[in-house]
Structure formats: C-alpha cells, structure tokens
Amino acid sequence: MNTRTILTLSGSLRKQSSNSLFLHGLAALAPGNFTFINYAGLDTLPHFNPDLDGDDAIPSAAVADLRAKLKHADAVVICTPEYANGVPGVLKNALDWIVSSGELMNKPVAAISASPNPLGGDKALASLLLTLTIMSAVIVDSATMSVPFIRSKLSTEGMIIDLQTAEACRLLLQTLEQAIHTKET
Numbered sequence: 001m002n003t004r005t006i007l008t009l010s011g012s013l014r015k016q017s018s019n020s021l022f023l024h025g026l027a028a029l030a031p032g033n034f035t036f037i038n039y040a041g042l043d044t045l046p047h048f049n050p051d052l053d054g055d056d057a058i059p060s061a062a063v064a065d066l067r068a069k070l071k072h073a074d075a076v077v078i079c080t081p082e083y084a085n086g087v088p089g090v091l092k093n094a095l096d097w098i099v100s101s102g103e104l105m106n107k108p109v110a111a112i113s114a115s116p117n118p119l120g121g122d123k124a125l126a127s128l129l130l131t132l133t134i135m136s137a138v139i140v141d142s143a144t145m146s147v148p149f150i151r152s153k154l155s156t157e158g159m160i161i162d163l164q165t166a167e168a169c170r171l172l173l174q175t176l177e178q179a180i181h182t183k184e185t
C-alpha cells in the first residue's frame with residue numbers, strides 16, 4: 001500500500017482542546033500506511049491582508065510554512081469547534097491565506113466539527129464546507145461529520161471510546177484513501 005501523508009488542523013488553540021484530542025483519536029484508528037502530521041501554527045499566522053498576498057508579495061515565514069505543509073500532504077483533516085455559530089477566527093484566517101495560493105485545490109479534505117453541545121457544531125461545519133467548496137477542495141460526503149457530546153466520546157488519553165463514532169471515523173479514513181487514490185489515477 002502507498003504511504004499517505006495526512007495533515008491535521010485543529011480549529012482550537014486550547015491546550016486541552018477536545019477537537020485536537022479527537023484528531024489524535026482519529027489518527028489512532030488509521031491504517032499503517034497513514035502518517036499524520038499535525039499543523040499547530042494557527043496562532044503564528046499574521047492577520048490575513050490581501051495587500052500582503054498575491055504574486056508580488058513575499059509571504060511571511062509562517063504563511064510559507066502553512067502553504068508548504070498543505071502542498072506536501074496527500075489529504076487534510078480539519079476538526080473544529082463552533083464559536084458563536086461560526087468557524088473560529090484563527091481557522092478562517094488560515095484558510096483565507098490559501099484562497100489565492102490554492103494549496104487546497106483538488107486536495108481531498110475531511111471536515112469535522114466537534115462540540116459538547118447536542119448539535120455538534122453543525123453550523124461551523126456548514127460554514128467550513130462553504131469555504132472549502134469555494135477553494136475547490138475535494139470534499140467527500142462520508143468524510144464530513146459533526147460530533148455532538150464530544151467529551152463523552154473521548155478517553156483522557158484521546159482515544160475515541162464511542163463505538164458508533166469510531167466506526168464513522170474508520171469510514172472517513174477509508175473515504176479519504178479512496179479520494180487520494182482517485183486523484184492519483
């Protein structure tokens with residue numbers, strides 16, 4: 001089997017983030033040919049400014065690093081909380097930096113929202129999907145999900161202990177593999 005490099009991005013900067021922990025749990029369920037690299041630089045990115053973007057602009061080191069990591073990845077998994085019915089500003093800021101540079105164009109992306117609330121952050125997920133769509137990312141249906149009551153579904157070590165959620169994660173990973181394979185052929 002071909003090796004797969006998956007870049008993960010958590011939309012939460014919190015040290016004890018359940019979204020970051022969920023990405024850890026997802027990685028633990030992945031087949032052996034998957035290598036997960038976590039991007040932890042959301043708080044290093046400057047505020048997006050179109051004057052600093054584009055062909056004539058030299059990107060900051062942080063922006064260049066984000067773009068390089070995305071370019072190198074076979075697929076990307078984003079897991080985000082919902083803040084005030086939307087995507088956290090730090091995550092939207094990162095996505096704004098790659099609209100014109102195009103690293104997500106034709107890239108398989110899995111999008112997850114996780115929340116302690118019963119709706120699982122569905123509005124953040126819907127908003128994230130709109131953004132990914134305009135960026136021409138490859139979003140596969142079974143690779144998107146919102147996870148309600150997140151705190152009851154993770155062990156303190158970051159393992160996904162809810163069987164149904166773990167099954168949905170396995171399906172998500174399979175779907176991602178298929179999308180990467182389709183892109184290669």
Ligand SMILES: Cc1cc2nc3c(=O)[nH]c(=O)nc-3n(C[C@H](O)[C@H](O)[C@H](O)COP(=O)(O)O)c2cc1C
Nearest residue numbers: 012014017018019081082083084085115116117121
């Ligand atoms: C400013 C703020 C706004 C929030 N708004 C929402 C919301 O609109 N919907 C929701 O489901 N949870 C909301 N939450 C709760 C978050 O889902 C919860 O804090 C979650 O644990 C954050 O994810 P994390 O554990 O990965 O940091 C909000 C939390 C904060 C701090």
